[in-house]
Amino acid sequence: MIQTDSLTKRHGDIVAVDDVTIELGDGLTAIIGPNGAGKSTLLCSIGRLIRADAGRVVVGGLDVATTRSRDLARRLAVLRQENHLPIRLSVEELVGFGRFPHGGNGRSVHDRARIENALDLLGLEPVRGRFLDELSGGQRQRAFVAMALAQDTDYLLLDEPLNNLDPRHAVELMRLLTRLVTQRDLRIVVVLHDLNVAARYADEVVAMREGRVVAQGSVEQVITVEQLSDLFETPARVAEVEGRRIVLWE
Amino acid sequence: MLVTALATASVLVGVAELDRFVLLASRLPRTAALVLTGAAMAVTGLIMQLLTRNRFVEPTTTGAGDAASFVLLMLLLTTPGLPLAGKAAVATLGALVGVFGFLALARRIPVRSSVLVPVIGIMYGGVIGAVTTFIAYRTELLQELLSWSVGDFSGILRGRYEMLYLAAAAALVAWVAADRFTVAALGEDTARGLGLDSRGVLLLGVTIVAVVTGIVSVTTGLVPFLGLVVPNLVSRMIGDHMRRAVPLVALLGAALVLGCDLIGRLVRFPFEIPISIVMGIVGGVTFLWLLLGPASQPGRASRPAARPVPVGRRRG
Numbered sequence: 064m065i066q067t068d069s070l071t072k073r074h075g076d077i078v079a080v081d082d083v084t085i086e087l088g089d090g091l092t093a094i095i096g097p098n099g100a101g102k103s104t105l106l107c108s109i110g111r112l113i114r115a116d117a118g119r120v121v122v123g124g125l126d127v128a129t130t131r132s133r134d135l136a137r138r139l140a141v142l143r144q145e146n147h148l149p150i151r152l153s154v155e156e157l158v159g160f161g162r163f164p165h166g167g168n169g170r171s172v173h174d175r176a177r178i179e180n181a182l183d184l185l186g187l188e189p190v191r192g193r194f195l196d197e198l199s200g201g202q203r204q205r206a207f208v209a210m211a212l213a214q215d216t217d218y219l220l221l222d223e224p225l226n227n228l229d230p231r232h233a234v235e236l237m238r239l240l241t242r243l244v245t246q247r248d249l250r251i252v253v254v255l256h257d258l259n260v261a262a263r264y265a266d267e268v269v270a271m272r273e274g275r276v277v278a279q280g281s282v283e284q285v286i287t288v289e290q291l292s293d294l295f296e297t298p299a300r301v302a303e304v305e306g307r308r309i310v311l312w313e
Numbered sequence: 314m315l316v317t318a319l320a321t322a323s324v325l326v327g328v329a330e331l332d333r334f335v336l337l338a339s340r341l342p343r344t345a346a347l348v349l350t351g352a353a354m355a356v357t358g359l360i361m362q363l364l365t366r367n368r369f370v371e372p373t374t375t376g377a378g379d380a381a382s383f384v385l386l387m388l389l390l391t392t393p394g395l396p397l398a399g400k401a402a403v404a405t406l407g408a409l410v411g412v413f414g415f416l417a418l419a420r421r422i423p424v425r426s427s428v429l430v431p432v433i434g435i436m437y438g439g440v441i442g443a444v445t446t447f448i449a450y451r452t453e454l455l456q457e458l459l460s461w462s463v464g465d466f467s468g469i470l471r472g473r474y475e476m477l478y479l480a481a482a483a484a485l486v487a488w489v490a491a492d493r494f495t496v497a498a499l500g501e502d503t504a505r506g507l508g509l510d511s512r513g514v515l516l517l518g519v520t521i522v523a524v525v526t527g528i529v530s531v532t533t534g535l536v537p538f539l540g541l542v543v544p545n546l547v548s549r550m551i552g553d554h555m556r557r558a559v560p561l562v563a564l565l566g567a568a569l570v571l572g573c574d575l576i577g578r579l580v581r582f583p584f585e586i587p588i589s590i591v592m593g594i595v596g597g598v599t600f601l602w603l604l605l606g607p608a609s610q611p612g613r614a615s616r617p618a619a620r621p622v623p624v625g626r627r628r629g
């Protein structure tokens with residue numbers, strides 16, 4: 064379970080995350096909201112990539128501010144919105160560093176199995192030997208997700224992982240995430256730009272605006288005309304197609 | 314293979330008739346010094362590049378060498394006659410402060426201007442170097458100054474170079490800790506996400522760079538370009554995974570120094586051209602070729618791949 068308690072983060076005058084106290088359950092949680100709502104800041108604060116100004120974050124019983132970073136890295140993997148690799152590595156080498164928190168050098172039988180599994184799950188077999196700077200944005204994105212999976216954690220935080228992905232790979236990734244939730248009992252928090260994707264795959268939706276959590280609940284509770292029109296300050300329509308909610312804008 | 318061949322040639326070439334004494338007292342030490350210096354300095358270049366996430370830095374262009382020379386000069390002025398090991402220790406401390414000074418400066422450069430990092434390094438080193446040169450000039454110690462900052466292997470004799478094994482050992486430590494350096498180079502956030510102790514890695518890396526710079530300064534003198542050219546060449550060939558890159562970097566570094574030294578000894582035989590001059594030409598041309606050369610795909614090693622301290626602007 065992930066809990067935040069009065070979490071606050073300021074950037075100068077801007078309060079990016081404003082006194083957020085939430086509890087995120089198991090399964091797949093989607094964070095939605097307009098640009099600048101503080102989604103990334105919240106996610107990165109939970110993943111201790113950003114140090115909050117006030118408040119507490121507890122992930123699986125560990126206080127992220129006081130737990131040793133390496134111990135945390137075995138429980139929680141976090142992937143930023145923009146992933147720029149400053150050095151030249153092959154896909155396989157990058158994914159291999161997912162094993163870094165577990166010590167060793169990524170060459171043990173268990174490590175190898177984890178790496179192969181992650182490459183396989185993200186469909187990276189064909190490009191495993193290629194350098195990342197020679198790949199498309201979507202392939203690179205998948206390589207980073209694979210690294211996070213190789214980390215073999217209980218918690219996975221992803222910030223807009225569908226960026227750069229074509230529909231096929233976006234759908235495949237979301238299916239993979241839901242599969243990981245049921246099969247490996249992984250708890251996943253993912254910032255999603257596409258509300259239809261959130262409506263289709265999320266177990267729980269958290270809506271943010273101006274640094275605050277304005278709604279939290281099931282898809283049925285949060286993906287509604289009133290909530291969305293309010294959240295995005297744009298009249299929304301919600302249709303049902305084959306039993307799924309589809310969001311349309313006026 | 315290449316290294317063995319070059320090393321053999323290096324041992325065989327010389328003015329004096331090759332006998333047992335010359336072999337043991339001069340030729341072998343010289344060849345060993347070349348190999349050790351070449352390997353260690355090339356590896357320090359790689360470390361600096363991974364720590365700054367910038368392809369265009371190495372110890373001699375970021376103030377390490379200049380700071381070492383500066384404190385050596387001060388030492389010579391205040392307490393002359395210290396043994397070689399003492400000098401090396403002092404030079405190491407100087408290099409340590411010098412590199413940390415550079416990193417503190419580099420940290421202030423905005424992410425978008427990462428191309429400026431090498432420029433800042435050269436200017437920073439230039440300031441220290443200018444002050445040092447001025448003092449050396451006034452105290453008539455320019456000759457000594459040159460011996461530290463400009464590599465010269467002609468005077469290497471048994472008993473005067475063995476400390477270089479320590480420098481090579483420092484480079485070996487870098488190999489053992491290689492994965493940490495690579496993770497550090499993945500970017501600040503990725504490194505933290507993987508639970509890396511960034512400060513520890515920085516301290517280790519800078520210490521290794523300083524130890525090598527300090528020892529090489531007082532034994533053979535620094536060789537320019539080496540730390541720049543070799544890691545870039547290796548990056549082109551096999552990428553930046555440090556555990557894989559270190560052996561190749563060390564070997565190529567040794568080969569390049571051996572080769573340049575041989576050229577310097579053969580071109581005007583029986584006279585010698587200092588290795589720094591040969592290295593300057595060979596290294597400079599190689600580097601230009603790397604930058605402009607045939608395989609200059611975008612996003613390759615030819616680009617300043619990096620940001621010293623990624624702050625990462627986030628937008629929705």
Ligand SMILES: Nc1ncnc2c1ncn2[C@@H]1O[C@H](COP(=O)(O)OP(=O)(O)O)[C@@H](O)[C@H]1O
Nearest residue numbers: 074077079098099100101102103104627628629
């Ligand atoms: N490094 C930063 N420096 C200054 N302001 C920032 C920084 N990161 C985020 N912000 C600001 O904080 C607010 C929330 O940003 P963010 O969490 O990235 O929003 P979201 O991911 O929901 O679009 C925005 O107003 C943004 O401009």
Ligand SMILES: [Mg+2]
Nearest residue numbers: 103144628629
């Ligand atoms: Mg964001």
